[in-house]
Amino acid sequence: MDEQLDLASFKLHPERASVLGEVHARPFTGLVSSLGMVSFVFLAKGDDAARDRRRFTDFCRGHKVSPPDPTAKHHQVGFGPVVLRWEQHSEFATFTWIWSTANSPAARQFGDVSEAAQSLIRALSQTGELLAAIKLEVERDGCPTERAELIFDNSSLAMVNVKGGAGVVASDFRADDKGFTRILVSDLGLTPHDLGALVQRLLEIETYRSLALLGLSTALELAPSVDRIDRRLVEVLEEMQGAKGLKLNNHLLQELTALAVSFERDVAGSLFRFGASRAYNELVQSRLSIVEGECVSGVPTWSSFLARRMAPAIRTCATMEERQANLSDKLARAADLLRTRVDVEIEKQNRDLLRSINERARQQLRLQSTVEGLSVGAIGYYVVSLFAYLAKGAQDVGLHVEPASVTAAFVPVAVGLIWLVSYNVRKRHLKPDDASASAGE
Structure with missing residues (x-):
């Protein structure tokens, strides 16, 4: 018989397991009426969330029950007659304590918390800020409206039949004298799964309502x-x-x-x-x-x-x-x-600064031209003087040279050569645009 196909030969995405498990991360808990519960919503992110998680883990170990897995976002444990459902979200965590009220004494009032649940709630402290505190009870009552009118403020009472007609939910969305928001669920034939799903959604409505506001x-x-x-x-x-x-x-x-x-x-x-x-x-x-x-x-x-x-x-x-x-x-x-x-x-x-710089440069060029003209005359004078000494020396050695005439003829040649050399030097050191500006002037 051929072996069954498996995924061993495929390269699995590293997030595949978490993606597949996300839809099963927070399953509904099957519930049976009559029961009472208290749910606390604590704001906790970052270090506060990690610290509260460690505190919850230590609490579970201290009561000899299994703690949550390191990566778990949901955990449910039982402490005798009390069940605790813990959920961690991105910016808040919820602790929901559930107990049965089927055998409660006749004198019990709506919203009374069992002694076992009270001792456990006090033992598990949290550092996050408390945003919502909800008391929810599920009762089997044939007259939901009359029962709700006895419990809640009639001026803000809101009620609705559950889809399918197997239950009625009621609340006035007000905080009672202890600071709790109260919700009544009248069970008219809900299955345990439907009741668990209904209760979780009602708690989510009140939780998300508070967070939205x-x-x-x-x-x-x-x-x-x-x-x-x-x-x-x-x-x-x-x-x-x-x-x-x-x-x-x-x-x-x-x-x-x-x-x-x-x-x-x-x-x-x-x-x-x-x-x-x-x-x-x-x-x-x-x-x-x-x-x-x-x-x-x-x-x-x-x-x-x-x-x-x-x-x-x-x-x-x-x-x-x-x-x-x-x-x-x-x-x-x-x-x-x-x-x-x-x-x-x-x-x-x-632009004004550049204009002033250009103007100063033009003035410097004019001054330089003036100085160059004087320099050509001065240098020409010294060159002609040296040439005159040469002419006199040539006459003294017997050459037929007239020093004054030769010197006079050499003056324009010397001045022209000196001016030409100076012009070429200046032209070689000036940029093309400066040269054109100087030529324009």
């Missing part, structure tokens, strides 16, 4: 700075219209550059936050579309309730992001205009 505070913090820079940019542009001279334009350019540096620093800090808010909002809408079925008569749905409050916040973030982009373009254009004006002023100064 972080961008709103960033937008509100940036608004005064953006207003100030925008106003100052208009003032600088008005000053540019009447600005003359290199000093004033250079001063405006320095001020505009300082504004741009301050603005780009804020943009760099908010770029990730606005992008994350947009992504988290899309995740919230995606989870709502999966969970929601028919509406409950007389009560707002989760989508309509959250839309009235989240949509303006997300639009504010988008508007601020767009405003930052437009202001960045305006700052860049204004800086380019000012830089061009400064360059033109510098070129003008350089």
Whole structure:
């Protein structure tokens, strides 16, 4: 029988295993009602995330349960009657504690946390900042609306039937006196898998809702700075219209550059936050579309309730992001205009400087020509004097030479030769353009 085909002969991509395993990274946990749970969302990135991960690993080992693998992003362990589900994301980590409420005493109130879960929660401390704290309970109740009205603030109560009609979810999205957001799930026949998927998506809605709204505070913090820079940019542009001279334009350019540096620093800090808010909002809408079925008569749905409050916040973030982009373009254009004006002023100064240098060079050439003329006369005088001595010496030795006549005849020859040598030397040392300028003069 032939051997079965395998991948041993192929060169596998180094990320193939992680890509294939990503869709199974956070599986749904099958749940059976009735139950209660508490979920904590801690912001943690970089060193804080690594430190909290080590703390969770030590916690597991201290309670004699298996710790997470070094590369795992999800881990679930049991501590007797309490189950802990841990998930690590790019900028936050979640700890969800789950316990059964099926045999709870009749006096138990909604949101009461079991003693076993309380002791474990206190024992596992985290260094990251707590963003969301959620209490979720699953109950078997034939009257979900009446039960929700007893638990939540009716002025902000939102309910919806789960798709398929096997459950109802309700919340007022308010923090209770302990700081927890509460969610009620009425189980009307959900299977363990469907209940687990529903609960996880409800927790994700509340988690991502909180993360999405972080961008709103960033937008509100940036608004005064953006207003100030925008106003100052208009003032600088008005000053540019009447600005003359290199000093004033250079001063405006320095001020505009300082504004741009301050603005780009804020943009760099908010770029990730606005992008994350947009992504988290899309995740919230995606989870709502999966969970929601028919509406409950007389009560707002989760989508309509959250839309009235989240949509303006997300639009504010988008508007601020767009405003930052437009202001960045305006700052860049204004800086380019000012830089061009400064360059033109510098070129003008350089042109005037070159003109003055050329004028001085012309004056030096004129002076040099004058000196050269005097030099030709002086050198000619000495050459003629030497020639006169030679003529007298020739007469003294008996040659028929008239010194005065010969010397007089030699004067134009000497001066002409000296001038010709001087002219050739000057022509050889001058550049072609200087020579032409000198010839023009």
